Amino acid sequence: MKRILGIAAALALFGAGTALAHSYKAGPIEIGHPWARATAPSAPNGGAYLSMTNTGTTEDRLVSASTPVAEKAELHTHLNENGVMKMREVPPIAIAPGEAVKMAPGGLHIMLLGLKQPLEKGAHIPMTLRFEKAGTVEVEIAVEAAGQSAPQAEHMGAAGGAGHNHGAAPAQKQ
Numbered sequence: 001m002k003r004i005l006g007i008a009a010a011l012a013l014f015g016a017g018t019a020l021a022h023s024y025k026a027g028p029i030e031i032g033h034p035w036a037r038a039t040a041p042s043a044p045n046g047g048a049y050l051s052m053t054n055t056g057t058t059e060d061r062l063v064s065a066s067t068p069v070a071e072k073a074e075l076h077t078h079l080n081e082n083g084v085m086k087m088r089e090v091p092p093i094a095i096a097p098g099e100a101v102k103m104a105p106g107g108l109h110i111m112l113l114g115l116k117q118p119l120e121k122g123a124h125i126p127m128t129l130r131f132e133k134a135g136t137v138e139v140e141i142a143v144e145a146a147g148q149s150a151p152q153a154e155h156m157g158a159a160g161g162a163g164h165n166h167g168a169a170p171a172q173k174q
């Protein structure tokens, strides 16, 4: 319990100074902007996303992930099977030297199964990533709006363009 409180306090401090884009390093692997979609209070599962860039000279693999807010975290992808989108657990995700792997809604993601609490927008949740060679690294998942299809920080570039009209409801103000 004491340990959990300590982590919470550290997260509160860290969270206060965190910009939307944040990144981490595990050896030569750069982990960019881990984020998750906010979940409804009764949602059993959630999804987290991040990018991994290998600045080293040998392949590494993301083996597993874990977070105290979910019973289990699995590496998943979406597959289109006869027009039906389905999720499947995937083997460790390889990142070739000089390459980047980007998780995103509709594709690769870290599935958070058995949420112990809803993921609330604005929260930062701890996650441990384990790489085959680079070992483990602690990251923080930034929880963003439920309808978010891309990280806020990269949204402008991705959706880009003047006059681009978002069909969705206006973004909620904090």
Ligand SMILES: [Cu+2]
Pocket: 047, 076, 077, 087, 088, 109, 110, 111
């Ligand atoms: Cu999934």
